[in-house]
Each structure stands twice: as C-alpha cells, then as structure tokens.
Amino acid sequence: MTRPTVNDIAREAGVSLATVDRVLNDRPGVRARTVQAVQEAVTRLGYVRDMAAANLARQRSYAMVAALPDGDSQFLTVLEQALREAGATAALSRTDLTILRYPAEDAHALAAALAGLPDTISGVALMAPETPVVRDAVRALRARGIPVIALVSDLPNSERAHFIGIDSRAAGRTAGVLMGRFCGRSMGSILAIAQSMQLRDAVERRRGFDDVMLAQFPGLTVLPTLETHGSDTTLRAVVTEALRHAPDVAGIYLMGSGHRALSSTLADLGLTGRFTVIGHELTPHTRQALLSGHIDAIITQNMGHLARSALRVLRAKADHSAIDSAQEQLRIEILLAENLTP
Structure with missing residues (x-):
C-alpha cells in the first residue's frame, strides 16, 4: 500500500495544495473550519509527514x-x-x-x-x-x-x-532504600541537605525519600531539610551545627550539589567515613569519593x-x-x- 501524500489530503479535504501546505506548516490565513477539515483528512488517511525532507526543502534551521x-x-x-x-x-x-x-x-x-x-x-x-x-x-x-x-x-x-x-520522586525512594539498608536498620537520625527546596527535583526527592524511610525504616528519623542555596560556606555551617545538636546521626542524604563541600567539612571535623552518605549525579568529585569510600552510593542519569x-x-x-x-x-x-x- 502506498503512503498517502499531500495531494491525497487535498482531495480528501476538498481544498487546494496551497491550503494543505499552510495548515501543515501552521501558517496564518486559514479558517478554523478548513484547518479542522485538513487535520481530519490527515488522521483518516494516516498521513505521516517526513519532517526532515520538509525542513531540507525549505532550508529550515x-x-x-x-x-x-x-x-x-x-x-x-x-x-x-x-x-x-x-x-x-x-x-x-x-x-x-x-x-x-x-x-x-x-x-x-x-x-x-x-x-x-x-x-x-x-x-x-x-x-x-x-x-x-x-x-x-x-x-x-x-x-x-x-x-x-x-x-x-x-x-x-x-x-x-x-x-x-528522571522521575525525581522515584530517585528519592531509591535513595531511601539504599540509606536504610546501608545503615543496617539501625536507630538514629538522617541529615537531608538540599540546595533549595524551591527546586522541584529536591521537593520530589525528599517526598520519595520520606515515603520509604517512614514505611520501611521507622528507626531512622529524617531531620528537617538543610538548605545551602549553593553556598559551600552555608553548607559547612549548617552541617557543622546540625551534627553538634544531633550526635546520633547515622546517614547523610545530599539531594543536590555540594559534594565537595560536604567531603571537606566531614574531613575537617574528623568524621570522614563515619556516616552512610547517599548523593545524586556522577561528577569527577563523586566518582573519586565513591572510589575512596567517602560516598556509599550515587543515583544518577545519563x-x-x-x-x-x-x-x-x-x-x-x-x-x-x-x-x-x-x-x-x-x-x-x-x-x-x-x-x-x-
């Protein structure tokens, strides 16, 4: 069976080739009823446009x-x-x-x-x-x-x-499973760190993480999210203060950027390797941190x-x-x- 052409569309819709061209290229000057007639003809005929050929013909960039x-x-x-x-x-x-x-x-x-x-x-x-x-x-x-x-x-x-x-809520749930299993279902607190909770991916990751932690690992309490606003200085300050007030921390969930600052902070506090650390995205630093054991797992996308x-x-x-x-x-x-x- 041959593929339908623009000539077939014109005959089916009862319009000219020029009108079909205007509709297919979303150009103005065509009445709504005519546009609908052409679109319905396209659907009935099963017309599939070769956009590469069309763009080449009109030299579109x-x-x-x-x-x-x-x-x-x-x-x-x-x-x-x-x-x-x-x-x-x-x-x-x-x-x-x-x-x-x-x-x-x-x-x-x-x-x-x-x-x-x-x-x-x-x-x-x-x-x-x-x-x-x-x-x-x-x-x-x-x-x-x-x-x-x-x-x-x-x-x-x-x-x-x-x-x-990626589905950020599913990524957060994945982080929750990893955190709970790496911590061995122990008791304690989890620090959650985000650049900003105005970022939808951070909100969804936190929701997914909480869903899993509450349902599967009730002995681990996830503390309120620490926001860094992309500042290494802020990350260092909020993490240092949080660890001072929560001596039972078992893990750290870093939902966005800040891996270098977190590694530096933990090293300066003499706490490297003390906690389970789960983060996101593969970068030169997170690759090296995985190899050195400073991060336990990274959830990423290609x-x-x-x-x-x-x-x-x-x-x-x-x-x-x-x-x-x-x-x-x-x-x-x-x-x-x-x-x-x-």
Whole structure:
C-alpha cells in the first residue's frame, strides 16, 4: 500500500495544495473550519509527514537555547558539556544551540533574559526553580509561540511543553532504600541537605525519600531539610551545627550539589567515613569519593542521553510533531564503587 501524500489530503479535504501546505506548516490565513477539515483528512488517511525532507526543502534551521543556573557546581559543568556535545552533533541537521547561564538565586534576572530572546528562537530548555516569576516567564514565551521544556528539575505547574529528566520522586525512594539498608536498620537520625527546596527535583526527592524511610525504616528519623542555596560556606555551617545538636546521626542524604563541600567539612571535623552518605549525579568529585569510600552510593542519569533528548524534543515541539516517549525516557542509575566504569 502506498503512503498517502499531500495531494491525497487535498482531495480528501476538498481544498487546494496551497491550503494543505499552510495548515501543515501552521501558517496564518486559514479558517478554523478548513484547518479542522485538513487535520481530519490527515488522521483518516494516516498521513505521516517526513519532517526532515520538509525542513531540507525549505532550508529550515533551528535556534535553541538551554538556560542553566550559574555557579561552580560540577554537575552543571558536566551538564553544559553534554549539551555542547549534543549541540555540535545537531549542528549537522541545521540546529544551533546557545547556552545561557543566569544567576542561580535571581529569578528576575532569568525572566529578563528569557524576555529578551528574539522571536526567531525555536525552543528553550530550562533548568530553574518553580517560582511565580519563572512560571510567568514560561507563559510569556509560550504566548510568543516558543516551546519551553523543563530540564532536570520539572516545572509541572507552568506551561512547559515537556520534561526531560528522571522521575525525581522515584530517585528519592531509591535513595531511601539504599540509606536504610546501608545503615543496617539501625536507630538514629538522617541529615537531608538540599540546595533549595524551591527546586522541584529536591521537593520530589525528599517526598520519595520520606515515603520509604517512614514505611520501611521507622528507626531512622529524617531531620528537617538543610538548605545551602549553593553556598559551600552555608553548607559547612549548617552541617557543622546540625551534627553538634544531633550526635546520633547515622546517614547523610545530599539531594543536590555540594559534594565537595560536604567531603571537606566531614574531613575537617574528623568524621570522614563515619556516616552512610547517599548523593545524586556522577561528577569527577563523586566518582573519586565513591572510589575512596567517602560516598556509599550515587543515583544518577545519563547526561548524554538527557542532552540529546532535550534537543530532539525541542525540534519535535518546533515542528508540531510527535515525540517517541520510549526513546526520551531516562532511566535511574545506581552507582557504587564496585560498578564504576573507567
């Protein structure tokens, strides 16, 4: 059976080829009833558009932006490098990726930067806290016809078009199981440390972690989350103070950045190796900390997959085409010293 063509769509809908072209390319000037007739014809015929051929024919290019918080986090460095590598490969298919770094604690600066993007931008991948200012900025981009996807940390209450990253609640539950089993179901307290509880991934990780700890390890009490706001000095101060007031600490759950500062703090206090430490994301430091026994386990995701998926999804959103959900689903990975690859 031959594949349906645009000529078949035109005949089925009773319109001209020019009208079909306008509808398929989302151009203005077509009445709503006509658009509906063309779309229904597409569905009835099972027409699948070859977007690569269509874009090549009209010499379409894509200008993408990835907005990441600033700072010296090794995770952000690894993520940016993965995005740049994915962008270099995507350049062969007429895709240009720009990395936009913004002050991590300044949502207004981020909103201003997003508002200043030109209308020629094809899509934005955004890693940011879910605040009212950020939600408004996402809504403004969508109103201009620019698709926005959330990266690493979801923005479910905004008008983002998609989320690229692992299931943070499941990652938190995984951390809970590891923490409880590594602590041997002993009694004691668990320190939980986050950069900011305005980050959706931190909120979901904490919820998942608490679910497991309460249900499976009731002898371990998870203390209120310590927020560092990305500051090594703050992390050192809050951890030192917490350990002074909670001498029964059995484990530390680090939900975001700060692994280097935590290792340094524990070393200075003479407490290296005293606690079970569970963290997130593979970086040069966490790799070395795993090998040296300073961290017991890392829950991570494939950064290359995440970066490539972000660009594929942005292109699909720009083209109004379907997304292969199975291809874009990221898996949770558990790393121990014993299964680290060179």
